[in-house]
Amino acid sequence: MAQQATATARYPQDTSPVAGMVESSQSPDFSESIVIEFGTPREVLFACKTPLEFADVLRLRNSDGSFEEEARVVAVQYHPGNTLVAARFNREVPNWIVKP
Numbered sequence: 001m002a003q004q005a006t007a008t009a010r011y012p013q014d015t016s017p018v019a020g021m022v023e024s025s026q027s028p029d030f031s032e033s034i035v036i037e038f039g040t041p042r043e044v045l046f047a048c049k050t051p052l053e054f055a056d057v058l059r060l061r062n063s064d065g066s067f068e069e070e071a072r073v074v075a076v077q078y079h080p081g082n083t084l085v086a087a088r089f090n091r092e093v094p095n096w097i098v099k100p
Helices: none
Strands: 003-010 029-039 043-048 057-061 068-079 082-089
Touching: none
Parallel strands: none
Antiparallel strands: 003 029, 003 057, 029 043, 043 082, 057 068, 068 082
16 A cells, blocks of 8 residues: 655765755755555655765655655666655564555
């Protein structure tokens, strides 16, 4: 079952030459509304427009704010206009798929 969420990526300064141009006091944040197409207590799969990379850190949050977790990108596949992403939660998140 697909669930809608927002993915906010925070790119560490040392992962991109472009990120090195940003002052250390600034943290480049990108926000995008996505649909989680597959999820387990440990991983999620989704497509997005943001060109994420391996090991990028994401903050996944649903629209009503009852779910907010950090995850790290473990795989990406690039397609024209889309990035397919597999991300692993930083901790096990039991029962997040079934909402009372």
